[in-house]
Each structure stands twice: as structure tokens, then as C-alpha cells.
Amino acid sequence: MSRRPDAPPASARVPRFSATERWAHRATAGLMGVCVLTAACLYVPQLAQLVGRRALLVTVHQWAGVALPVPVLAALGSRALRTDLGLLNRFGPHDRRWLLAVLRRDGRRASRPAHKFNAGQKLYAAWVAGATLVMLGTGLMMWFTHLTPLVWRTSATFVHDWLALTLGIVLAGHVGMALADPEARRGMRTGSVTREWAEREHPLWADELMRVPGNSRTRPARTGPRPTTTDSAS
């Protein structure tokens, strides 16, 4: 690859998430947090004993749950989000290498190539989206008890309970990884990351940014890999 002379220095910041994406993330995280907290207070005996107020907690839990997909759906108008969803959806050969390296506990950067999102982030995004919809569906079956036959409802409760536990563990992993990486958090908070971080964590993405200097003002190239866009168009 030929580096252009006007490529920004390594300390420069590169845009990662648009304002719309960040707000969608914040709103989703907030609603998910409300769901998890109210669920814990309804479910864990010690917390239930501390908090009480069951009728209120149930109402808050139900409405936060129903609202959970709204921020992302509302943000679909943003080209940046749609582009990122496209990137999350597409798995390439490097993602296979990344996953294999994880399975072999190979921690070397070189064996874990990643574009804007690594394979783990792609799997997480897809699974959490699916799990959220399952939680929504089973939750609605428990809420509107007279819409579905009885057997379904008992079964929905079973799936809702166990998936909640799984989702809680996976979310804890998501938050834990964010806590361990301040620059990744800064990316979600401010929208940009250092070029150094991008080259270290997402080398394929950083390479592509290099080839499209001043990318925030550049239209996607007609040929070649699609660059990351920002929200300037939306």
C-alpha cells in the first residue's frame, strides 16, 4: 500500500461514530440499563426485599422493554448507521482469522486482523439484536396474557427468564470490555479515536482511512472497499 504524503500524523484523531449513532447508543444503553435494573429488582429476592413497589417496577420494565428497539429504528435514517450496520453484517476472511485466534488464545495483534468492527463485535451486535427481539416477543406474550394460548405463555416465561440471565452475562462482558479500553469508550463518547488506536485495534479500517485522506469530507469511492462514512450526509 502506498501512503499518501498528506496522511494525518499518528496522533491525529479519526472519526469513528456519528452524533446520531452515539445518541442511538446512549438511548439504547439507557433503556437496556432500566430493563436490567428493574428486572433485577423484580427477580433477585434481596433486591426485591429492598425495593418493593412491584406494580411500579413492572410498568417501568414493560415500557422500557417496548421502547428498546426505538432508538436504533429511529436512527436508521442516518447513513452512517446504515453503513456501519452493513459493515457489521459482512464477515470477511479476516474475521475467520480473528475468531480462530480467539479460540486458540492467540493474543498477538497480527493474528487478530479487524476492519472497523472485529468479528467479536459483529457477533455481539447480531446476537444482541436477535436476543432483544426474542425478549421483546416473549415479554409481550407475558404482558398481554389473553392474546396467546396458555402453553405459549408459560413457555415464553421460561425463555424470557433464561435468556435474561444469558443477556445479563453477555452485557456484562460488553461493559467490561469497554471499561478495559478507554480509547474505545472515548470513540463512543466523542465520536473520534486516535489514529494510533485505530491502527492497533482495527488495522484494516485504519489502512482504508489512510487511502481516503480527509475522509470525513469524501464521498464513498465508486470502486474498491467502501470507506467509513460519517453523518455529514444525514
Add this chain to the structure above:
Amino acid sequence: MGRRVLLGTLGLGALGVVAAPALQRGMEAFLGGAAQRDPTGLTDLLPNGGGFRYYSVTSSVPHKDAGSYRLTVDGLVDRPASYSLADLRVLPRTRMVRDVQCVTGWRVPSTAFEGVRLSELLDAAGVRAAAGAVRFTCFDGAYSESLTLEQARRADVLVALRMRDEDLGHAHGGPVRLYVAPMYFYKSAKWLSGITLTKNVRPGYWEERGYDVDAWVGRSNGRDDEPTT
């Protein structure tokens, strides 16, 4: 590919709903066994992990003991009464061992309850002919329940003082709770403080929020649990 993972998760969720009855039976059997040998109590936190769950509709519930507790019987009766804990403790006791079934799904097998038959207190108060139902109020300040007079006179309806052969603790509705063996457990009002004879049934706390008033286990609330009596 990401889309396939998403759809796969959805598919697994749907499959889970279909396979749930079988999975649930297996899980209950396994966790029931594990809970017996689990000193940490962590299995209680798992779905179907067994054990009671604490439900309260208020933010905090006052504590009452032998000194401060009173149970009043009033309404359409000839002889209104107020019982202290000591008064209740000298009355004839009944002990029953039945499963406890919550309308949210959890079931605690073979749980001993001991107390005074409600019919005993009703007879002592002299129920007037106009009375058709019994309303229960609680010292948490919010919860209420009700039974028809016929249901209230059943031999398996107790004013419970003991559970699992121990005095009822605060978390389980102590010092005194109602125990309606054949019905879902929300009928067994915790922290019982008032028994009022009324003309007609007045829906209780959860019943105003959609639960059935006649809450027979297995025949109400759209559920088909195995009856507890």
C-alpha cells in the same frame, strides 16, 4: 452473515418457546436436586431454582412483633374483635403440608403452614346473615385480598402463624399471614392485620390489576398448574 446470526438467535428463541415444556421439566428436576446440595443458595437465583421469592407492593413494610401486632375482625359481624399475637397463639391450631404455587410460575413443594382456621375466627365473631364475602387488609398499608364467605369457611384456609415449622418471619409476611391453600399464592396475603365481613366481594390489590378473584390453582389466571390441594 450478521443477519444470519440475528435470524438464528430469533429462530432459537422461537424453538425455545416450543421446546420449553420439556426443557422446563428437565431444568426443574436438575435444579431441584442441585438446590438440595447447594450451601451458597446461588441456585435460588436461577430461573426455576426453587424457593420462595419475596414480593412486596410497597417500598417498605413496618415490622410488627408480639407487642405491636393486632388483628381486627369487623364489618358485618355481631362481635367485632381485636386479637393480639398471644390471643391467636392459644387458639386451636391446624397444620397443613401442601405445595405453594405462585401465579408467576414458581412452586415450592411440600411447605408446612400452621395456624388458626379462619372459620374459627369468623364463628367467634358471629357473621351476620347479610355478609357474603370477607375482605383482608394488611399492615403494609396497600395490599388487600378477598374471598367469598363460602371460600373463607373452607377448612384449608388459615390465619397462619407458622411456616416450615418456624414462626413466620417478616419476609414471609409475619407475624401473621393469610394462607389459602387451594389458590394461587397472591391470595395468601402477607402481614395480615384486618378481616372485614362485607356484603359482596371487593377485588384485592392484584385483582384490580387484572388477576382473577377466584384464584384456584390450575383453574384460573389462564394457567394449568397442578392443583395444590
